[in-house]
Amino acid sequence: MKVLLLSIFQENMGVTEELGLEYIAAALRKNDHSVEILTMAESEFCLDDVIKYEPEIIGFNTYWNTLECTNHVACRIKQSSLACYILYGGYQASYHFDEILSNDYVDFIIPFEGEMVFLDLVNALTNNEDIGNVRGIVFRRNNQVIKTQTADTLNDLDSLPFPARDLLVRYNFPYATISTSRGCMRKCSFCMSHSYWKRWRGRSPGNIVDEIEYVQSTYKFDRFSFIDASFEDSFTKGRYLEIAQEILRRNLRIYYHVNLRAEFCKNIPTEDMNILVESGLISVYLGIESANRDDLLLYNKYAKTEDNYAAMRLLSNFPISIHIGFINFNPQSTFISLRDNCSFFREFGVFNAFLYNTNLILFQGTDIAKIFDKACEDEIEFTNSNINNLYGFINETFNKKLIFNNRGVYDNFIEYFAGYTCELIVQARSANSTEYLEIIKAAQYRLEAIFHDLNKHSGNFYERLLDLAENGWDEQKANIYQEKYLSWDYVNNVLKRLDLEKNRFLRDRIKIGGTI
Secondary structure, X not given: OEEEXXXXXXXXXXXXXXXXXXXXXXXXXXXXXXXXXXXXXXXXXXXXXXXXXXXXXXEXXXXXXXXXXXXXXXXXXXXXXXXXXXXXXXXXXXXXXXXXOOOOOOOEEEOOOOHHHXXXXXXXXXXXXXXXXXXXXXXXEOOEEXXXXXXXXXXXXXXXXXXXXXXXXXXXXXXXXXXXXXXXXXXXXXXXXXXXXXXOEEOOHHHHHHHHHHHHHHHOOOEEEEOOOOOOOOOOOOHHHHHHHHHHHOOOOXXXXXXXXXXXXXXXXHHHHHHHHHHOEEXXXXXXXXXXXXXXXXXXXXXXXXXXXXXXXXXXXXXXXXEEEEOOEOOOOOHHHHHHHHHHHXXXXXXXHHHHOOEOXXXXXOHHHHHXXXXXXXXXXXXXXXXXXXXXXXXXXXXXXXXXXXXXXXXXXXXXXXXXXXXXXXXXXXXXXXXXXXXXXXXXXXXXXXXXXXXXXXXXXXXXXXXXXXXXXXXXXXXXXXXXHOOHHHHHHHHHHHHHHHXXXXXXXXXXXXXX
């Protein structure tokens, strides 16, 4: 059967490697089905190109912030001359299949894990078999929504073929994504990982490094992002170390990013961290979420406040880039919790809009949505009404005035304060002369100075707004503070300084015979 897998996203979102679609494509191709994978913004979608391909079934992945644009594209396809089945999968479809199937342009939904179910459905359609016998699908029959028997959870992840890297090659991403496991061994109330994947399952270290070696040798990529819920998860102690040691044993020169939890990081032995760094670790996304005890209890975090501080202090001792997950606002936020978070931002120099503008989203399928007895995926209501003014102003400032009003602003901050930081770390590890290493260190110092300045302005802005919200909101004063600390002119000047800094670094590299 001829299959098209599509990922449609909003205009202000960037292209990403959709590993789920690539896994499905690999499973289908292994069984002699023809598959094409595409990802694009809705405005880039070309119906004529799809019609020319003549797919017999089109599968879409869905997220909460892509469902609307995916629906637009699916509807256009169904109304065209193309006769094909439309299938939805992914997080949003898994928890909203009744609502989605009320649209006549969607024929099937595969909730949760999809490779084997998609293959079984395609085989049944190819052989004209009764799709009611395919386990793990939802569909309409005689105006009734039919949910078939639940499919078995895939236990042996090593049995899956490596994902088809069509998107990696087509879009030349800066890194390849790797999934070493599915599920999570914790149950954070805001996360749907444990309900979506049912239970934690991990690939063997040898199988993981086989894939890394294959991608590196075949596609010439040396940078990887491990997208597991948390890299340290395992039923056996030290799996993360086995992966690192296998990378070293094979002498693979790679650089990689992982997600970790604070309670793990606070106690990781120094020798283990040194092995991870030696094997290529350059970046860690640390799930902090809050620096307030009540917030952490609400989020059902295993880590305590002191664990979060200890983890940050420990990781700061190593040459890696640290990025943190944070949920600053939730419906039960208080000024005490917000100021606790404020203190954390101050201590670790992470006082930026990308953290204090974050809010809890009540996704269907999460425990916290049950706590508040609703799923609210695009707005937030506060128990303390005074916080509404604070959150509303911050959200308006950063999502409309400064960030998404000019997409380049958002992209450049991400590139420089995440990507460029990691790039300097990579360059430092591969530096082949003392002179080059000094150039890199100087560039890192200048970048930190720019970030420190932005951190100071951003922190002063946020703390002034906190005072206003707690002591009597004044919209005029709030606008004055924004103009004083984070005006468009100031933000634009920061971007110009970053551009100049990057160009300076490249010029210095060239002077000593380096390459861009």
